[in-house]
Amino acid sequence: DAKTTQPPSMDCAEGRAANLPCNHSTISGNEYVYWYRQIHSQGPQYIIHGLKNNETNEMASLIITEDRKSSTLILPHATLRDTAVYYCTPNFGNEKLTFGTGTRLTIIP
Amino acid sequence: DAGVIQSPRHEVTEMGQEVTLRCKPISGHNSLFWYRQTMMRGLELLIYFNNNVPIDDSGMPEDRFSAKMPNASFSTLKIQPSEPRDSAVYFCASKVGRGFNQPQHFGDGTRLSIL
Numbered sequence: 001d002a003k004t005t006q007p008p009s010m011d012c013a014e015g016r017a018a019n020l021p022c023n024h025s026t027i028s029g030n031e032y033v034y035w036y037r038q039i040h041s042q043g044p045q046y047i048i049h050g051l052k053n054n055e056t057n058e059m060a061s062l063i064i065t066e067d068r069k070s071s072t073l074i075l076p077h078a079t080l081r082d083t084a085v086y087y088c089t090p091n092f093g094n095e096k097l098t099f100g101t102g103t104r105l106t107i108i109p
Numbered sequence: 110d111a112g113v114i115q116s117p118r119h120e121v122t123e124m125g126q127e128v129t130l131r132c133k134p135i136s137g138h139n140s141l142f143w144y145r146q147t148m149m150r151g152l153e154l155l156i157y158f159n160n161n162v163p164i165d166d167s168g169m170p171e172d173r174f175s176a177k178m179p180n181a182s183f184s185t186l187k188i189q190p191s192e193p194r195d196s197a198v199y200f201c202a203s204k205v206g207r208g209f210n211q212p213q214h215f216g217d218g219t220r221l222s223i224l
Contacts, residue, residue, distance in 0.1 A: 032209045043113075043200050043215035044152070051210075087152075091209050095140070095165070099152035 004088050009104040018075040020103050022088030025069040031091055033064060035073045036099070037084040044087065044099070047073065083107045111135070113216035115201050121222045127189040130219045133182055134203030142202040142213060143176055143186050152200070158184065159207050191223045 005023040012018040024033060032051050036044040048055055048062045050071070055062045061074040075082055087102040114133040122128055134141050142157040156166040161178045169176070173192070178184040188195055198220050202213040 030209060034212060036215075041217075041220075043202075043217045046212040046214055049210075049212055095142075095157055095207065096154050097152075097213060098154075101151060 004090065004098075004100050006086075006088055006100065006103045008101065009106070011106050011108055012075075012078045013108050014080060015077055018078040018082065018105060018107070020073040020075075020086050020088075020105065021070065022073070023070045024088065024090050027068055027090045033062070033068075033071050034089050034091060034097060035060070035062065035086065036089065036097075037082075037086045037105075038102075039084045045084075047086075078105075078107045080107050080109065113201055113203050113214055115199075115216035115219050117219060118217065119220045119222075121224065122191060123224050124192055125190045127187065128191045128195075128221060128223075130186040130199050130201075130221070132184045132186070132201030132216065134184070134201070135214060136182070138203035138205050138214075139181065140204045140207060140213075141178060141184050142204075143184070144200040144202065144215075145197045146200060146218070147197045155186070193223045196221055196223045 032049050034049040035047040038044045048057055048060050050062045050064050063072045083106050085102040085104050087099045089097045089099055116131045140159045143155040144152050146152045155168045156176045157164055158178045176186045198218045200215050200218045202215040204211045204213045
């Protein structure tokens with residue numbers, strides 16, 4: 001399976017936008033980029049996914065570069081409840097979601 | 110709406126014992142996934158089913174692990190005999206259909222400790 005690269009940790013001030021990058025340079029044409037987060041001891045929570053166009057839902061926005069080799073998850077107004085580990089996981093041509101080590105996001109009051 | 114329901118939430122047992130983990134997918138979802146999460150290996154896919162049929166079990170670690178899906182609303186993951194290295198959090202997830210444009214939704218997991 002191809003790999004993704006995410007920064008291991010990030011901090012963001014409460015109320016500010018949190019921008020989480022992900023590099024997925026080996027993604028193929030029909031593979032979607034999925035974002036999940038995991039709050040301690042809970043199951044991964046689905047946030048958003050996209051193929052090539054930017055996407056927005058009630059939780060976040062997803063910006064995918066034109067070459068699809070990277071993406072950015074944006075939490076527009078971060079709250080303390082957004083503190084979690086965030087995973088970027090393309091589905092690499094099959095049903096598998098390959099969760100790497102993710103980015104540990106800490107929201108600072 | 111009810112999400113994916115897993116039971117038990119916690120299980121502590123001695124090595125050599127049989128362990129059965131249970132999962133009820135979201136109603137209407139016809140794909141089901143079993144994952145295992147450890148500090149060392151992260152989140153790994155063990156097996157997944159579509160329409161109750163196992164599609165890919167390449168992640169099942171060894172013959173001590175088995176999974177069944179007797180109907181659309183129930184699945185089990187069994188470990189027999191259990192070993193301390195099986196200690197992990199086991200997650201079940203479900204989704205609508207097959208294909209790439211549907212997200213998987215996870216349960217809150219079963220935390221398994223083998224003594």
